[in-house]
Amino acid sequence: MIRGYPRDASVAPGRKLVLHVSTDAPRFCVAFHRFVEGFEPMMRSAWLPGRDAAPRGAAEDWDWPAYELEIPRGWPPGVYAAWLETEHGPPAPRPPLWADHGAALFVVRGAGTRPLLYKIPLATYHAYNLMGGGCFYDRPVRSETPPGSKVSLRRPGGGIGGEVWGAVDDYDSSSPRQTFAHWDARFIRWLARTGHAAEFCTDLDIHRDPDLLSGRRLVLSVGHDEYWSEATRDAVERYVARGGNVAFFGANVCWWRIHVVDDGAAIVCHQGGPRGAFDHWWPETGANRPEDALTGVSYRHGGGWWDGRRDTRGFAVQAPEHWVLAGTGLRRGERFGARCSPPLVGYECDGAPLEAFDEATGLAVLAERRERWGTPASFRALAVGVLGDGWQELPPREAQPARGGIHAATLGVFRNGGTVFTAGTTDWAQVLDTGEPRVERITRNVIECLLGT
Numbered sequence: 001m002i003r004g005y006p007r008d009a010s011v012a013p014g015r016k017l018v019l020h021v022s023t024d025a026p027r028f029c030v031a032f033h034r035f036v037e038g039f040e041p042m043m044r045s046a047w048l049p050g051r052d053a054a055p056r057g058a059a060e061d062w063d064w065p066a067y068e069l070e071i072p073r074g075w076p077p078g079v080y081a082a083w084l085e086t087e088h089g090p091p092a093p094r095p096p097l098w099a100d101h102g103a104a105l106f107v108v109r110g111a112g113t114r115p116l117l118y119k120i121p122l123a124t125y126h127a128y129n130l131m132g133g134g135c136f137y138d139r140p141v142r143s144e145t146p147p148g149s150k151v152s153l154r155r156p157g158g159g160i161g162g163e164v165w166g167a168v169d170d171y172d173s174s175s176p177r178q179t180f181a182h183w184d185a186r187f188i189r190w191l192a193r194t195g196h197a198a199e200f201c202t203d204l205d206i207h208r209d210p211d212l213l214s215g216r217r218l219v220l221s222v223g224h225d226e227y228w229s230e231a232t233r234d235a236v237e238r239y240v241a242r243g244g245n246v247a248f249f250g251a252n253v254c255w256w257r258i259h260v261v262d263d264g265a266a267i268v269c270h271q272g273g274p275r276g277a278f279d280h281w282w283p284e285t286g287a288n289r290p291e292d293a294l295t296g297v298s299y300r301h302g303g304g305w306w307d308g309r310r311d312t313r314g315f316a317v318q319a320p321e322h323w324v325l326a327g328t329g330l331r332r333g334e335r336f337g338a339r340c341s342p343p344l345v346g347y348e349c350d351g352a353p354l355e356a357f358d359e360a361t362g363l364a365v366l367a368e369r370r371e372r373w374g375t376p377a378s379f380r381a382l383a384v385g386v387l388g389d390g391w392q393e394l395p396p397r398e399a400q401p402a403r404g405g406i407h408a409a410t411l412g413v414f415r416n417g418g419t420v421f422t423a424g425t426t427d428w429a430q431v432l433d434t435g436e437p438r439v440e441r442i443t444r445n446v447i448e449c450l451l452g453t
Contacts (some may be wrong), residue, residue, distance in 0.1 A: 002028055002050075002084045003101050003131075003156040007066070008264075009122055010107040010202050014073035017082070019104060020064035020154070022053035025086035030069060031095075034108075035079045035185060036192045039095045042080070045069055050086070058132030059141035059150040061265050077110030077199040079120065079180065079188060081160060097181035098160065098174065105159035105180055110199035115217035115451055118191075120184060122158060122202040123227035123258055123267055128165045128178035129157035136269060137165045146259045148270030148279060153204070167307050171342035172430065183223025183426065186433035187249060190440075196447060203232050207260055210235030218245045218450045221253065224348070224426050227269065228254040237294060241417040245450040248422040249429060249443070251350040251409065252299045254291040257281055282374070290374025295350065295422050296414045298373070302349035302424065303387045303394040303407045311390050312345040314338030315383035315411060316362030322382050324413060324421065324445050328438045333362035336438050337385070340431045344439065345385035348426045349409035352379060353397075357386050357406055364408070373397075378414045385409035385425070411442075421446050 002023035011017045019030065027047045033039035051065040069082075082104045083095050095103070107120055127136045132155055134140055140149035156162040164176035175181035191198055198220070201212050207229045213219065219236065225248070233254060240246055257279040258267045270278035281291045282300065292298045305311075314337035317330045330336060337344025352375050353367040364384040371377055386408040387394060394403040409424040431439050 001101060002086055003161060004064070004082065004084050004104045005062070005154060005156045005158065005161070006082070006104050006106045007154065009105065009158060010109055010205050011071050012109050013071055013075050016068045016070050017106060019067050019069060019082055020062065021067060021084060022064045023050040023084070023086060024052050025050045025088065028084055028086045031083040031085055033081050033083060033095055034076070035081070035188060037189045038097070039081055042075065043072070056132055056155070057141060058134035058155070059152055059266060060132065061152055061154040061262070071108060075108050077108055077114070079200055080106055080108055082106065097185050098176070098179055100163055101156070101161060103161040104156070105161070107200045107202055109201055109205070112199070112212070112215060114197055114199045116196060116198040116220070117213065117216045117218070118188065118198045118200045118220045119206065119225070120200060120202045121221070121223070121225040121227070122153070122204055124224055125159040125178060125180070126151050126153055126157065126267065127227050127269070129155070130163040130165050131155045131157040135165050136271065143268045146261070146268050146270070148259070148268045150261070150266055150268045152266045154265050169347070170308050177347070178224060183250065183429040187222045187429040190432050190443070194444070203228065204260065204264065206235050207231045208264065210238070213239040213244060216244060217452060218247060218447065221246070221248045221250060222429050223250045224252055225250055226252045226255045227258045227267070229258050229260050233294060239418070240420060244418045246418070246420050247446050247450060248295050251302065251424055251426045252348040253295050253350060254281065255299050292374030293376065296375055296379040296412055296420055297350040297352050297410050297422050297424055299348065299350050300395050300397045301351035301353050301407060302409055303391045304348040305346050305391045307392070310343060310346045311388055312338055312343045312385060314344060315385045315409065316364070317383050318364060319380060319382045322380070323449055324382055324442060326445055328441045330438065335362060337431065340434060340436055342427050342430050344427060344431045345409045345425055346427055349385065349387060350422060350424045351408040352381055352410040352412060354384070354406040354408055357384065357408070376414045376416060378416070379412055380414065381410050381412045383411040419450055421450070
């Protein structure tokens with residue numbers, strides 16, 4: 001067995017990547033691959049002496065033997081994997097998208113010259129990373145200061161190369177949900193196929209250096225970007241206020257607040273206790289900062305269906321004349337995305353507060369006082385996928401009991417200096433990867449319009 005992890009999950013070209021590796025093999029090498037439409041080979045290291053080291057707890061810096069490897073200055077920006085190879089067998093000609101050992105994920109940042117920036121949700125990957133015997137969802141390790149559960153960013157896993165908590169996706173068992181392969185790889189592959197050149201960073205990069213957003217026209221967040229620090233959220237909201245654009249092709253976005261601790265080596269999140277969850281964003285907790293103000297929508301107004309085949313009639317179109325839906329041929333009240341595999345609505349959804357929905361016409365009415373939830377007054381619902389009573393979670397909302405009110409995935413847009421788009425569903429990238437033409441057209445419209453191309 002061989003496993004490893006990067007000390008820091010992003011690096012600039014020409015700098016050194018520090019990999020921490022444990023193996024019982026006498027020697028190993030590192031095969032670097034960049035993800036384009038799959039993992040493409042870039043470089044193989046010399047043979048390195050193998051050293052065995054014991055695993056540690058989920059909240060600890062594992063401090064395994066360190067190996068410094070220089071990243072060539074000419075490497076293009078992207079998401080990379082360090083595949084760890086021993087002499088026990090020939091290397092695979094093209095590594096798989098997902099493996100639970102023998103790989104470590106990292107980002108090579110660019111020079112800041114490309115207008116499109118893709119944000120990798122590293123904190124969410126680690127929230128579900130089971131290496132060390134626990135995560136935020138299973139046998140969590142408690143922190144006193146700040147209070148909450150704690151997980152380390154310096155252990156195997158974090159997108160690839162470790163065990164992951166959660167049920168297998170009934171529609172796609174090739175990768176666990178909370179990994180790079182499941183959503184992000186599919187969207188990045190589509191960007192490459194359609195000629196959209198991006199630079200990349202992690203959410204922790206923005207936490208440390210908000211200037212990474214300077215000069216960008218569009219920032220992308222895809223799939224399941226659940227865990228945000230206040231510093232990351234501050235930076236993105238300031239960027240939008242100054243005219244920058246953001247597109248959320250995902251859901252359950254910014255559902256939990258995290259605290260970055262131990263000099264950037266770990267994160268803490270308080271998700272429940274006798275006095276409630278301190279690290280939700282909405283007003284009942286200390287944060288008093290609804291996530292709706294960032295994205296226009298919230299999981300509070302949506303919901304989740306985690307296990308088995310889900311029941312959905314898809315998105316019902318509300319505003320076919322809007323530029324986001326241009327060229328789709330969709331009509332008002334028409335539904336789309338129900339017959340895809342997976343269905344477009346789910347597995348988790350974010351919604352705007354709705355006052356009414358007419359099942360016969362497919363038309364919805366936004367709540368008049370939606371600002372009380374944090375939804376901007378300028379938010380416009382373009383398509384709505386109402387979640388039925390069979391959904392496994394329809395979260396409680398302020399002044400309403402659990403499962404109360406209308407819960408729906410809401411595809412929408414608003415302006416606050418710059419433009420913010422939300423797809424309202426985690427599985428957008430999964431359906432995009434199948435080539436569904438209306439999902440492709442909407443994705444092109446959003447990216448090309450917000451880039452100004």
